[in-house]
Amino acid sequence: IAGITQAPTSQILAAGRRMTLRCTQDMRHNAMYWYRQDLGLGLRLIHYSNTAGTTGKGEVPDGYSVSRANTDDFPLTLASAVPSQTSVYFCASTPEQGAITGELFFGEGSRLTVL
Amino acid sequence: QQQVKQSPQSLIVQKGGISIINCAYENTAFDYFPWYQQFPGKGPALLIAIRPDVSEKKEGRFTISFNKSAKQFSLHIMDSQPGDSATYFCAASMTGNTPLVFGKGTRLSVIA
Numbered sequence A: 001i002a003g004i005t006q007a008p009t010s011q012i013l014a015a016g017r018r019m020t021l022r023c024t025q026d027m028r029h030n031a032m033y034w035y036r037q038d039l040g041l042g043l044r045l046i047h048y049s050n051t052a053g054t055t056g057k058g059e060v061p062d063g064y065s066v067s068r069a070n071t072d073d074f075p076l077t078l079a080s081a082v083p084s085q086t087s088v089y090f091c092a093s094t095p096e097q098g099a100i101t102g103e104l105f106f107g108e109g110s111r112l113t114v115l
Numbered sequence B: 001q002q003q004v005k006q007s008p009q010s011l012i013v014q015k016g017g018i019s020i021i022n023c024a025y026e027n028t029a030f031d032y033f034p035w036y037q038q039f040p041g042k043g044p045a046l047l048i049a050i051r052p053d054v055s056e057k058k059e060g061r062f063t064i065s066f067n068k069s070a071k072q073f074s075l076h077i078m079d080s081q082p083g084d085s086a087t088y089f090c091a092a093s094m095t096g097n098t099p100l101v102f103g104k105g106t107r108l109s110v111i112a
Helices: A096-101
Strands: A004-007 A010-013 A019-025 A031-038 A042-049 A064-066 A076-078 A087-094 A110-114 B004-007 B010-014 B019-025 B033-038 B045-050 B056-059 B062-067 B072-077 B086-092 B106-111
Touching: A004 A087, A019 A031, A019 A087, A019 A110, A042 A064, B004 B086, B010 B019, B019 B033, B019 B086, B019 B106, B033 B062, B045 B056, B045 B062, B045 B072, B072 B086
Parallel strands: A010 A110, B010 B106
Antiparallel strands: A004 A019, A019 A076, A031 A042, A031 A087, A064 A076, A087 A110, B004 B019, B019 B072, B033 B045, B033 B086, B056 B062, B062 B072, B086 B106
């Protein structure tokens, strides 16, 4: 089934540790996004990539980095995790046309707890 | 500055009733307004969307009403069912590869 795969599904992490959340899509979408979802705050954009080789900062980029070496993969890295990064992280993608229409396809999410 | 303001934060509706969720935006350059539906443990999924050239769009029991002059849009769920219980997000974007901006979400509970 085509779609977005995120890994891990959930993770408990000690503060100060490095963590990479993986995201892979098989829809050949150009644009990909990372959002974090927190109760009462909705979905907030962390980083995005309009096409392979390019990235951009979203609303809450501090403490996170991304790379887009190819079309399919868009990993999110926390260099030194802090408790405020405890959240549910969603990867999403959209075809180039979809970027105009706005339709995003989301993964199932990665629940991260930083202690 | 919150670009898309959504209300209410939570909503309880009787089965068969009408659920109404409202959103307001500031940026007049926004030209695409989707609503996303999210069930527990799942990622959000597109429910319905509207562009500002129309004032209303209906798909089954779901209707978006759009008021360009007031910079507001709303989601109406007619004949609400327990299966509609979910979190709903409004969003907005502008043409040209700009990311969607989401509201904070409304948790809807439809009770029998």
